[in-house]
Amino acid sequence: MxxxxxxxxxxxxxxxxxxxxxxxxxxxxxxxxxxxxxxxxxxxxxxxxxxxxxxxxxxxxxxxxxxxxxxxxxxxxxxxxxxxxxxxxxxxxxxxxxxxxxxxxxxxxxxxxxxxxxxxxxxxxxxxxxxxxxxxxxxxxxxxxxxxxxxxxxxxxxxxxxxxxxNALLLEKYGVDGAAYADMAALRGDASDGLPGVKGIGEKTAAQLLQTYGDLAGVRAAALDPMSKLTPARRRNLVEGSAYLDVAPTVVRVAxxxxxxxxxxxxxxxxxxxxxxxxxxxxxxxxxxxxxxxxxxxxx
Structure with missing residues (x-):
């Protein structure tokens, strides 16, 4: 314990x-x-x-x-x-x-x-x-x-x-399991910890993106793929948030x-x-x- x-x-x-x-x-x-x-x-x-x-x-x-x-x-x-x-x-x-x-x-x-x-x-x-x-x-x-x-x-x-x-409870409440929780947290950000997140992406949207594209790397790849089904606004926000997403996982994930x-x-x-x-x-x-x-x- x-x-x-x-x-x-x-x-x-x-x-x-x-x-x-x-x-x-x-x-x-x-x-x-x-x-x-x-x-x-x-x-x-x-x-x-x-x-x-x-x-x-x-x-x-x-x-x-x-x-x-x-x-x-x-x-x-x-x-x-x-x-x-x-x-x-x-x-x-x-x-x-x-x-x-x-x-x-x-x-x-x-x-x-x-x-x-x-x-x-x-x-x-x-x-x-x-x-x-x-x-x-x-x-x-x-x-x-x-x-x-x-x-x-x-x-x-x-x-x-x-x-x-x-994991069952996490999937029910947040739409992600423990393995994907840090990726969701990075995408949505956390004002209480000074993490801005990606513009326009809250908890539910982050979970949906991870369900669709697997993990944060998959979401970022989709943002660069003109054939993906991301909306133009979401694609733009993810690309503009690239500098933040480069470092956020290291900050969010526990050592x-x-x-x-x-x-x-x-x-x-x-x-x-x-x-x-x-x-x-x-x-x-x-x-x-x-x-x-x-x-x-x-x-x-």
Missing amino acids: LLDTASLYFRAYFGVPESVKSPDGQPVNAVRGLLDFIARLVQDHRPDHLVACMDADWRPQWRVDLIPSYKTHRLAAEATGNEEEIPDTLSPQVPVIERVLDALGIARVGCPGYEADDVIGTLTARAAGPVQIVTGDRDLFQLVDDDRAVTVLYPVKGVGHPQVTD ADCPLPAFDPVLPSEPLDPMTLEELATRWNLGSSLERVLAALAHP
Whole structure:
């Protein structure tokens, strides 16, 4: 089981009241919410291995070099204090989350120059057995692979009742499977990530083009083929978007070859550092949330 950790603690932050605080009055809603999520996931799915994948770099320079607008609106939000960016009461909780995960002995893995999505992509590529990816980010649907038993648990109604995303569900909802999802995402773009997409092509049109021409290379070839059935406007938009389409797939696709550090992904049955964990529990008022995690870990 691979956790898109930032996605989950961000969801926890907004799902648990800020009135949940440490003894000195600091909010710990994201910390406790994430612990509750982990307890429920371990209880419901019983993974043998669990990795909390981290953003060592949420806006890698190699992606920005290819598409300069990549996540620029988030930089602007950060500079202006826009609430869409990480709220001030969330960012101080992240180091606490990291210390608690370390004391529990739950693997926490990031890679300099890469996002958590890339860590997840790399670990998925390496996996010898089934993989469950827990994320609220649809970009990771590109990793769904029925042949390798890779599914995404997408918490539409929380982690207790996630959407179990396989190829059948992707085909039903989006008209493409996991293998074609990144191509669809490149064509349609994503304003939230600063990806412009191709003019006039939304999600449904992108799916239709991929169904007709197979993949992004096939769509681009059709745009250059005067005998293809593309409308003149669509052909023109695809050709004019060539520079973007040259680089978009590299930006959109998660990396599968991050140079990850050595780590132990085995889910612990007891805390790695109980003394530190006890100190953290007292310092940050982790209470029943930590107790639920410990109970879930102790009952394989």
